[in-house]
Amino acid sequence: xxxxxxxxxxxxxxxxxxxxxxxxxxxxxxxxxxxxxxxxxxxxxxxxxxxxxxxxxxxxxxxxxxxxxxxxxxxxxxxxxxxxxxxxxxxxxxxxxxxxxxxxxxxx
Amino acid sequence: xxxxxxxxxxxxxxxxxxxxxxxxxxxxxxxxxxxxxxxxxxxxxxxxxxxxxxxxxxxxxxxxxxxxxxxxxxxxxxxxxxxxxxxxxxxxxxxxxxxxxxxxxxxxxxxxxxxxxxxxxx
Numbered sequence: 365x366x367x368x369x370x371x372x373x374x375x376x377x378x379x380x381x382x383x384x385x386x387x388x389x390x391x392x393x394x395x396x397x398x399x400x401x402x403x404x405x406x407x408x409x410x411x412x413x414x415x416x417x418x419x420x421x422x423x424x425x426x427x428x429x430x431x432x433x434x435x436x437x438x439x440x441x442x443x444x445x446x447x448x449x450x451x452x453x454x455x456x457x458x459x460x461x462x463x464x465x466x467x468x469x470x471x472x
Numbered sequence: 473x474x475x476x477x478x479x480x481x482x483x484x485x486x487x488x489x490x491x492x493x494x495x496x497x498x499x500x501x502x503x504x505x506x507x508x509x510x511x512x513x514x515x516x517x518x519x520x521x522x523x524x525x526x527x528x529x530x531x532x533x534x535x536x537x538x539x540x541x542x543x544x545x546x547x548x549x550x551x552x553x554x555x556x557x558x559x560x561x562x563x564x565x566x567x568x569x570x571x572x573x574x575x576x577x578x579x580x581x582x583x584x585x586x587x588x589x590x591x592x593x594x
Contacts, residue, residue, distance in 0.1 A: 365535075399580035408568055408584040409519070415577060452519060456572070456579040461534040464519040 366390055366455050370465035378472065383440040385468045387431075387453035395432040397457040403467075404449045412451075413438065440470070448472055474498035476569045476585035484563075484592050490556040494569030494585060495549075502527045502547045507572045507579065510543065510554045513587070514565030525552055526574070564592045 367390040377383055387398070398416045401409035411420045413429035416436055426447075428439040440447055453465040480492035494508070501508055509524040523533035525543045533541050537556065545552040556563060567590055571583040 396577050397579070401581075408587050409581075410584075411580060411582050414580040414582075420582070454519075454580065458576065460532060461536075462521040462579070464521070466518045 365461055366393060366457065366459050366463050368453050368455060368463055368465035370451075370453060370468045372468060373466075374469045374471060376471050377443055379443050379445055381443050383438075383443055383447070383470055385438040385440075385451055385470075387436040387438070387465050389434040389436075389455060391459075392433045393455040393457045393459075397455055398429075398431070398436050399454045399456065400427075400429055400438045401452045401454065402447075402449045403452065409452060443470070474571065474583050476571065476583060478567060478569050478585045478588035480567075480588055480590070482589055482591060484559055484590060485594050486560055486592055487558055490554070490559050490563060490590060490592075492554045492567055492569075492588060492590070493551050494553070495551045496571075497550070499571075500527075500547070501545055501550050501552055504528060505574050507574065508545070508552045509570050509572060509581065511568045511570055511581070512563075512565045513568065514562075516562075517565075522554065522556075524572075559592045561592050563590070565590060 371386045396415040400413040403409040417429040426441040450467045475497045477495045507524040510522040512520045540557040542555045566587045568587045569585045570581040572579045
């Protein structure tokens with residue numbers, strides 16, 4: 365099983381600041397089999413990024429995904445009030461089971 | 473517009489069987505293009521992929537659940553189901569049904585149901 369470790373656990377920032385979230389895999393997930401999701405209280409996770417760097421439909425360009433192999437990053441270039449949420453990475457490589465990181469909470 | 477909706481009892485007694493159904497609209501679950509999965513979210517374990525069923529009926533389960541899990545589908549009702557036997561407190565959580573594509577580069581979870589809370593308690 366591929367273990368995904370996210371850091372930091374919590375990120376305390378202000379609107380307008382830049383957020384940098386990390387996701388590290390215990391073994392390579394390739395260059396494209398990594399997704400990021402955003403979850404707000406009381407809601408299901410929402411797909412933000414797939415293929416490590418491709419934004420899903422309707423996702424603003426302030427959300428930037430990068431990385432490959434075992435190290436991935438989600439950057440939110442300028443935080444908007446609606447961006448304060450929990451973010452999860454997930455690998456969907458050929459190595460089942462598909463797994464998630466434990467999440468990073470971005471708080472004010 | 474594709475939508476998924478979970479349903480099932482919110483309370484299950486320990487050692488009993490948890491049964492959930494996911495009703496799908498906007499796409500046929502028998503399509504060969506998709507996997508239909510269950511995902512659980514619990515405070516101690518975060519998001520866990522439980523298993524999937526493909527439109528052909530092929531299944532694949534997370535080894536953590538494999539010995540007590542069955543995922544099935546009813547194409548006439550366009551829904552798929554989860555049965556988890558011998559539940560314990562550790563099975564308490566929010567259960568989501570989700571869709572992903574067959575193509576390897578597209579197997580992320582693009583459509584989620586709203587989730588259904590399940591509590592295991594006597």
